[in-house]
Amino acid sequence: MALFSLLSQINSSNTNWGVRARLIRLYKQPSFTNKDELGSLEMVLHDEVGDRIHATLRAPLYERIGKDLTEGKLYIFRNFIVVDNMSTFKTTHHRHKINLFRKSVIREFQDENFPSFMYNFTEFEQLAPQNQPDARYLIDVIGRVNRQLSCTLWAEYINDLLPYLENSNDDEPVIVAIQFARIHQFRDQDVKVANTFHVTKVTVNEDNDVFKAFKKKLSINDTGDFKMVTSSNYDIYDDLANGKAKFRTLAYLNDHQDDDTYWVDATIVDIQTPRDCWYLACKKCAKRMIEVEEVPQICEFCGFENPMKIFRYKLDVMVVDSTGSAVFLLWNKACASLIGQTAAEMKESHGDCSNAIPKVIEDAVLDKRVLFEVRGSSFKTFKGSANYTVSRLAYDDEIMELYTRIYTGNEDTTTDEHGNMTEMSSNSNSAENMDSNKNKLEKGKEKCSPEVDQEPNNGVQINDEDVEAVNNETNDAPVKRTNETLINANTDPVKTFKRRQVVVKKEK
CATH class of the missing domain: 2.40.50.140 (Nucleic acid-binding proteins)
Structure with missing residues (x-):
């Protein structure tokens, strides 16, 4: 031998x-x-x-x-x-x-002539759905953060990357190399990559031959073929996997306005904000400012001198589950995740939204099934409708699969009015259930405010769930999102509502 x-x-x-x-x-x-x-x-x-x-x-x-x-x-x-x-x-x-x-x-041992193959990069074209990439094998990818390949990062992985994203600019692009990423494709949708605990390694803007060669390649052929979008800054995977997330129905929330935090599995069926879904905001207190030409602009509420114009989202959406409906207030961070663009980018491409909600927002939001985290104490009654502020949300395919596996398990289950799990009868009257749900939806729509124009808070200090501290959100700020898959906005909301029977884990 x-x-x-x-x-x-x-x-x-x-x-x-x-x-x-x-x-x-x-x-x-x-x-x-x-x-x-x-x-x-x-x-x-x-x-x-x-x-x-x-x-x-x-x-x-x-x-x-x-x-x-x-x-x-x-x-x-x-x-x-x-x-x-x-x-x-x-x-x-x-x-x-x-x-x-x-x-x-x-x-x-030492050997100067021994080769070094630290990376084995897969070209994005090889990950196209028609090429049927083998998800059993972890891969290496390198790209400039932008929008072509969807990439999901969890926990410390996204925490390591966020500082680079927040301070990025067009002159110095963020180059990311991901070793041993998992290939993920949900049904026939586009392929994306995600980290896998604990093998994945993320390297950003390293000063070595690999990154220098990639930057040179970009400068020669800057066509966008090597661009990549990264996500998600919502660290909820562990909460779900460890059973820490407490899921309740909308009926339970409406009956128990306690100080606890709950997750709700619901579908967005309507946007209750008829106009002004983004606004000029103070960088410090996030309160609305009247847009003027001059910069810097001094905030009349906190006195902060804003060196640039910052735009933020604010949306009220009607959500439904199998037990009822409610209005959820989505602030900037949640909206940007769902829509896939920052408020600054929307402002640049659509001007103002004083007359109507842009169709791109409706397409991204309506009929979307989402896991929402809300605090019961955030309950408010606004023109007869239950209103809650969303602190976090998730709709990534992997999270939804994990939620279905751990918290639902049995498709033949539903929930009672108190949020407890019960079995569905095999001869249940589907038409009766659908009519009941439709009535709840129509009743909720009648009660919802036709116009919401409230400021984020009444003082200078603001809540964490209300504000993402702007994240240096400028007109060229990168987008951080969890998923680019959009549900058809023309889907009948009642059918969507009926099609998904949720199951909520009973609290012991």
């Missing part, structure tokens, strides 16, 4: 293999029983011809041979077990993976 083998040559026939490889990715996998404890140290390696393989080091061996490993360095691996790669999402295309055990040896 040769002193060292290529990764393509190893198999499960023995444990005496020796390979030389560069460590591409190194990450800790938490224990299944205790997420605060180390379960294993995971690695991705490539050999001198660029072939890759995944390797696993169990937690008990970490202190002996794993704690000093560093990404990018070269190592000799000896004496390991080769097994079939049965992972659900695979970091490599190798049919095998390496399991290190008590006899394994890892030793660093």
Whole structure:
């Protein structure tokens, strides 16, 4: 047997293999029983011809041979077990993976001529739906943040990226490289990518040859073929996955105006704001200002001198579920996520909205099923209609799938008027239910305000759920959104309402 083998040559026939490889990715996998404890140290390696393989080091061996490993360095691996790669999402295309055990040896070595293939980028064109990309394999992508490829980032991943987005400008584009991203396609819709805990690695505007080469490529062929949009800044995935989110029906909210925070699964069926869905806002207090030509403009409420014009959204929407209806107030952050454009961009493309809501907003919002987070104490009665302020929302395909799996489970279930889960009778009168829902919807529409023109607050200080502190929202501010899929705005809201029977987890 040769002193060292290529990764393509190893198999499960023995444990005496020796390979030389560069460590591409190194990450800790938490224990299944205790997420605060180390379960294993995971690695991705490539050999001198660029072939890759995944390797696993169990937690008990970490202190002996794993704690000093560093990404990018070269190592000799000896004496390991080769097994079939049965992972659900695979970091490599190798049919095998390496399991290190008590006899394994890892030793660093130096070789200036050993190649470095830290990335294996997939072109966006390869992710087109017609190419049917294989979602089993994690991929690397690089792009300039804009709008072509939808990318969903969770938790610390988006937190690492947000500072770059908030301070970006046209002269210095935000270049993002994502290693080991998951391919996601919902039915026949466009493909997007998302991070996968804990293997995904996001790198932004690095000063290395990879990023320099990409920037040079942009300057030569700046056609938008390499643009990418990133999302989402709503960190709710963990709340759903860990069962922390408390779901209630609209009927429950209307009957219990308590101080607790709840999630509601509802569909937007109408926009109650007839005009002025965006406004000129003070950067400090977010209150409405009268638009004038001069800048800087001093806010008459807090005295802040605004160096530039900031525009913010404000929408009242009618939502329904299987138990009733309510009006939800959406502030700037939530609106921008749903619409896919900042208020500044809408202002630039549509002028003002004093006469009617732009169709692009109606198309993006109406008949959209959304998970809303509201606080019961935000309840207000405005011209006879229940009104709540939305603090967070989500409609990303992955979140909806997770919600359906964990919180609903059984499609043959519904909720009673108190938000408790009950079984649906197989011979229930569908026509009667539809008529009842339609009456609730029409009654709610009659009660809703034809015009809402309230300021965000009565004082200088504002609530977190009301204001996103502008996020440096300028006319060239990037869009952060969770999904670009729009539900047909011509869908009958009553049919949409009936088609989706929600299930709410009963509070113990």
